[in-house]
Amino acid sequence: MMQVRYSTSPTSAETATTADLRDIFLVQDLFVPGEVRATYTHEDRMVIGGALPGTGQLDLPAFTDVLGEESHLQRRELGIINVGGAGHVLVDDEKFELEHLDGLYVGRGSEVAFVGTEAAFYFVSAPAHATYPHALLSHQDVEPVALGSADAANERSLFRYVWGQDVETSVLQFGVTVIADGSVWNTFPPHLHARRTEIYCYVDLADDDRVFHFMGQPGHTRHLVLKNREAVISPPWSIHAGAGTGSYAFIWAMAGENNCYTDLAPVAVEDL
Template identity: 60%
Template sequence: MTVDLRYATGPETVETATTAQLRSRYLIENLFAPAEVRAAYTHEDRMVVAGAVPAGTTLALPPLDIVGTPGHLDRRELGVVNIGEPGEVLVDGTPHKLGALDGLYVGRGSDVAFTGDGACFYLVSAPADATHPVARFSRDTTEPVHIGDPATASARALYRYVWGGGHPSCRLQFGVTVVSDGSVWNTMPAHLHRRRTEVYLYTGLPHDARVLHILGRPGATRHLFVADRQAVIAPSWSVHAGAGTAPYAFVWAMAGENTDYGDLDPVAVADL
């Protein structure tokens, strides 16, 4: 299994970095490969993000040496979102079918595997100190929160799967946001999470389209051009917002001191 290790960084590293250094520190480019599980481990809140593409096989979620336990979820909880065709997640042998952009929460201590010819599973795990039950979340039956405004090209539908209200978790929050046709911004005005790390995984972009993702401290921001099925790590000191050249969606996931979705610090556009 391929594991990409990312160390924690400070805000000054963004202001002086080259584009290549920014991409190597914050952008995760190659998570998805047929018949493989690929992972990236970041020391920012010790999150693991991974991609599992069964491609006609049954893929087990393997342990990582850096996690230090025989099973990946021995001391962790897991969020799964399917960004491909329908497939199944096997949790302790029980199948859970996920369609496009459906989600699944898996509690500490479970064994997990993946099946589905065209399925493509995005995974996020975080340390856990309690065990919570498995829960499936359907995008079709989850009531979205409609935010933003077409006048500012920021209209979007926010699907909250695990977010501090509803199903419990230890540290993990995750969900999906779908940007409305005609809008480009996924978050604007931008904000900070002083007590959490957030990772965005962009999906649904055409091959030749990109999202211009903004990162860094307010007043000293930089940017990355991000392709489909690539993820960006946002440490607690960094804003995270982006504008796409074509319609897209993104999976957001957070881990840190709490699971209060509203615990954030807005940043005015004029302060960026």
């Protein structure tokens, strides 16, 4: 099952109702037992999805009616992060073991399948102009970048899995940010990516916790309320920042004109 979301303008977000914002930017129900669910956005033609294999094996669908190809990765590259228990991914029958928050980059042209009774695989794909080698990205082996501070309630660890260095890609970038206990804010102060779309998937929230995700142009921000394993599409014209009611992490993924991680424009707090 694949949903389709169309590109949007900043003015439409300013006047949208809460229901409209949720219909356009919020992605829910990604993880359904025994299924692969996905959403295609015309914002940089990214695909995000979830696979919950349970006791079986789930193949990554081609979604031919939307993507127009006989294989999902015929013209795309893929990033995967396991947000559940231990499992593995088969890439052209090569087995990659993934623990919680481990990642995997898969180059263009491969066939992919998901396996793991307790596993929950989040994935993102983007159009690719070249084929690059697969790369297993162990969460415990990635050196985090320390950001923020406890005093500002935005202390967090940035795990850059694929970010324009070390692992070669066409346009795809992704990683995980883990918020420190006692902090609430992510990506604050915020910034803009004029040449890239970014998608957040919030994970590791307790059932009764929520994240308030802020979006929109500086000076005209709106917000969405997300629960565990829900995602939000952030177009190039929108800031992206959030505050949680409890501990959480989020998966960030980007695609667009380049894969230069530092190609961004900071937004001053006084301009919000």
